[in-house]
Amino acid sequence: MTILLGIILALLIFSVIVFFHELGHFSMAKRFGVKVDEFGIGIPPRAKQVWKDSSGTVYSLNWLPIGGFVKMKGEEMNETGAHDKDFLAHKNFLEQSTVILAGVIMNFFLAFLIFSVLFMVGVEPLGINTKFQTSTETKLIPSFDEAVRIGLVKTDGIILSPLTGSIAEKSGLLDGDILLSIDGKTILSPEDMIMKVKQSTTVMNFTVQWSGGIRTLLITPEDGKIGSYVGHNVTEIRKD
Structure with a gap:
């Protein structure tokens, strides 16, 4: 049971990290007018279309609950209409770079937010006055x-x-x-x-x-x- 809970927790943490990563791509794509075909939670096949906004972006839930994805127009080299204004390939270098790097930047922001909360709330130190089952009994002294x-x-x-x-x-x-x-x-x-x-x-x-x-x-x-x-x-x- 402990192993199963560990696996579930690891998948949940991974999914949260990927969600914020993809959210970074998504928000910058929308900001620069790139058409986003789909913003999905999990890995296809699609389980349910949750919503479709006025720009045509589909928000979906998928059967494999691991991570997520953003599907943008113009990110595939073989797509037709590469000169359309809402294609990623049509945007200038700075805008393309911002869309691509936004995922990593969002992950840094998430890490900063988490550590800031931990710093403000405070966490109990690990290992203080704790005995470990080893060949030698060990005790950590806090002061x-x-x-x-x-x-x-x-x-x-x-x-x-x-x-x-x-x-x-x-x-x-x-x-x-x-x-x-x-x-x-x-x-x-x-x-x-x-x-x-x-x-x-x-x-x-x-x-x-x-x-x-x-x-x-x-x-x-x-x-x-x-x-x-x-x-x-x-x-x-x-x-x-």
Whole structure:
């Protein structure tokens, strides 16, 4: 049943793609005055003539529900009346090229539309927290915080790295300093530090640990920033 549904779905998707492709040819042919004899869904033989418009175009459903087609006057080299104004062969090079390329352009437009909708609506990521039946059990971790929470990554404090010429560097912060506390309060995550700095407009006491011991720095943020990279001080990554 799963295989059958897969085949049906594949045929349906293929038919939608072909429909928009042929719709591109059809719309440009109509735009430039090319006579369209038939616009069909599926592959002949014809099952039903659905409608016939005032220009004589037949809209049909066909027995083989795969794709579709557009039959235009003048697309066959052996057709008589090639000089008739409603023949494709009678149109200038630009108009003929537009009619021929319109199918591909329409497919690009369809792809753009689909991906735009997916981007706006959002889709669930595949493989997150999913176990695959293989010789090795695998688990995908969606974020660094999740890796820390389940013990795959071990950290010890917050590591800092000041930007050249920044407030942090001018205040004495060194690359690799481990942040212990700000104004006497322990900082547990980079987010905690960023939030605390953003909320401060006065001098702050940064207690940091370095190879020579522990020291306290006085740093005054500007516009909620001190000019330093901040991240978890990773001490161990489990590979089992």
